[in-house]
Amino acid sequence: MITIDPGSPTSPTEQIRSQLAALIRTGALAQDSRLPPVRQLAADLRVAVGTVAKAYKELENAGLIRTGRAAGTRVNPGQTTTPPVLAAAQAFIGVAREAALTLQEAQGILAAGWTPDLQESDQGPG
Amino acid sequence: MVVGVRVFLVVGAIAVIVLALWALLRRAPHGRSGVGIEVMRLSRSDRATARSHLRRQWQSSLIALLAGVAACAAMWQLAGAQPEWYGLPYALAGTVGAVVGLLVLNLIPPARWPSDDRRLRVGELSPRGSFSFARQWVFALPLSAAVLLVLSLVLTGLYSSTDESGLHRVFMRRSLSGWGVENGQVVDVQYNLSATSPFPGWYYGLPLIVGTVVFAVAVYWTLRRTAMAPRPISQELFAVDTAARTLRTRFVMAASSAALGFQIAGTGLVTGITLRSSHMDAVPTADGSAAAGQAAVEPGHTLAIVLILASVAIAVAALVLLLRAIRTVTEAMAAGANAGELTTHEAP
Numbered sequence: 237m238i239t240i241d242p243g244s245p246t247s248p249t250e251q252i253r254s255q256l257a258a259l260i261r262t263g264a265l266a267q268d269s270r271l272p273p274v275r276q277l278a279a280d281l282r283v284a285v286g287t288v289a290k291a292y293k294e295l296e297n298a299g300l301i302r303t304g305r306a307a308g309t310r311v312n313p314g315q316t317t318t319p320p321v322l323a324a325a326q327a328f329i330g331v332a333r334e335a336a337l338t339l340q341e342a343q344g345i346l347a348a349g350w351t352p353d354l355q356e357s358d359q360g361p362g
Numbered sequence: 363m364v365v366g367v368r369v370f371l372v373v374g375a376i377a378v379i380v381l382a383l384w385a386l387l388r389r390a391p392h393g394r395s396g397v398g399i400e401v402m403r404l405s406r407s408d409r410a411t412a413r414s415h416l417r418r419q420w421q422s423s424l425i426a427l428l429a430g431v432a433a434c435a436a437m438w439q440l441a442g443a444q445p446e447w448y449g450l451p452y453a454l455a456g457t458v459g460a461v462v463g464l465l466v467l468n469l470i471p472p473a474r475w476p477s478d479d480r481r482l483r484v485g486e487l488s489p490r491g492s493f494s495f496a497r498q499w500v501f502a503l504p505l506s507a508a509v510l511l512v513l514s515l516v517l518t519g520l521y522s523s524t525d526e527s528g529l530h531r532v533f534m535r536r537s538l539s540g541w542g543v544e545n546g547q548v549v550d551v552q553y554n555l556s557a558t559s560p561f562p563g564w565y566y567g568l569p570l571i572v573g574t575v576v577f578a579v580a581v582y583w584t585l586r587r588t589a590m591a592p593r594p595i596s597q598e599l600f601a602v603d604t605a606a607r608t609l610r611t612r613f614v615m616a617a618s619s620a621a622l623g624f625q626i627a628g629t630g631l632v633t634g635i636t637l638r639s640s641h642m643d644a645v646p647t648a649d650g651s652a653a654a655g656q657a658a659v660e661p662g663h664t665l666a667i668v669l670i671l672a673s674v675a676i677a678v679a680a681l682v683l684l685l686r687a688i689r690t691v692t693e694a695m696a697a698g699a700n701a702g703e704l705t706t707h708e709a710p
Contacts, residue, residue, distance in 0.1 A: 237597065240483045252485075265487065272489045279592040280485040282477055308489065 397605035418473035420694035430463025456625035457573035475594035492585035522563020530563035616687035623680025630673035638666035
């Protein structure tokens with residue numbers, strides 16, 4: 237399941253993209269598993285078809301999913317984050333909850349610690 | 363012999379009908395149905411929403427069912443009023459009824475879950491399709507029957523002959539027409555071509571094939587619309603939404619399978635009767651004063667009887683499916699009413 241918060245300052249496309257990307261990275265969406273058709277997800281979330289299509293396109297450009305005419309949209313293999321990173325994230329979530337941090341506050345701490353050098357090396361050249 | 367077969371046919375048909383009705387009644391839900399149970403689990407406000415959704419659903423199903431039956435009856439009237447069409451409207455009545463019913467079902471604005479622009483919306487990540495809300499055999503069985511019908515119609519079309527108007531609607535075969543008697547011996551046996559009708563040749567077959575294809579597309583389209591309709595925004599309503607879609611899919615499949623069954627049974631029965639009467643030959647006799655006897659030409663005669671019996675069984679199955687379609691409507695009706703009662707009782 238994914239959710240859309242109409243009151244969030246984040247655009248619906250970004251909300252869809254980020255949640256799907258997270259589900260793929262954590263392995264909640266297994267490799268080769270099929271995503272719902274664009275029309276179905278758009279109807280369920282009460283957003284325009286183009287909004288979901290754009291999110292899917294961005295995920296496809298990032299190499300997380302692939303779209304085939306007959307096979308539909310499927311999760312690409314090898315996109316799950318490595319187990320040590322997942323374990324560290326779980327540990328961080330536990331500590332953040334103990335400290336009564338909200339999701340936004342925890343994300344802010346991560347963003348602050350995410351140095352430009354790390355970002356560049358993560359994105360790679362080009 | 364002929365009287366014996368008739369008695370056997372009637373007794374067999376009655377036995378099958380009684381057994382089918384008994385089985386249906388035995389399986390009838392005595393308490394609340396699946397959708398009814400799901401409605402009962404909801405909160406008071408969600409229950410009112412579900413009741414409204416189910417009321418809309420059973421109303422549209424009932425209107426579609428009545429429209430289909432009315433279209434079928436109109437085709438029967440048309441067949442009676444136009445005898446020069448040689449019963450073609452009779453042959454098409456089931457298909458036309460089903461297509462009209464499905465069309466009406468799709469034209470009625472669908473029951474939609476209410477939307478709230480300020481609330482969090484939930485999106486399901488499992489793809490839904492036409493065949494998501496029932497077991498595979500529910501779709502495979504009628505589809506196989508439709509394919510079998512089309513293949514049978516092609517076969518009967520190839521074996522059909524033209525009547526005096528040039529219409530491919532008769533079955534012709536060589537039959538004994540006369541003989542002579544000389545010195546107590548049968549001599550000079552003569553044959554001719556005898557035509558029996560109505561036979562599902564191309565005259566009936568082509569419209570039936572086209573109708574069956576249109577019918578199959580209409581069923582697929584209806585199931586797809588049912589599956590692709592938006593889910594409720596609240597996850598609490600997902601279970602009742604799934605139950606409502608399952609009920610709707612069951613209604614579409616039961617009603618359309620019943621129409622297909624009646625069409626196959628009618629075509630099979632007419633074909634069987636025609637083939638049975640055309641596979642009886644006169645028996646040459648040397649006694650010129652005695653009436654000529656009749657002998658069955660095998661295996662055509664037996665196969666025709668098998669076809670008649672199978673058609674009667676299919677007609678009974680179609681009747682059971684029609685009752686099942688009606689039951690899905692009453693099930694949604696009861697679930698909506700139960701929810702309504704509880705909402706009223708629990709209201710402060």
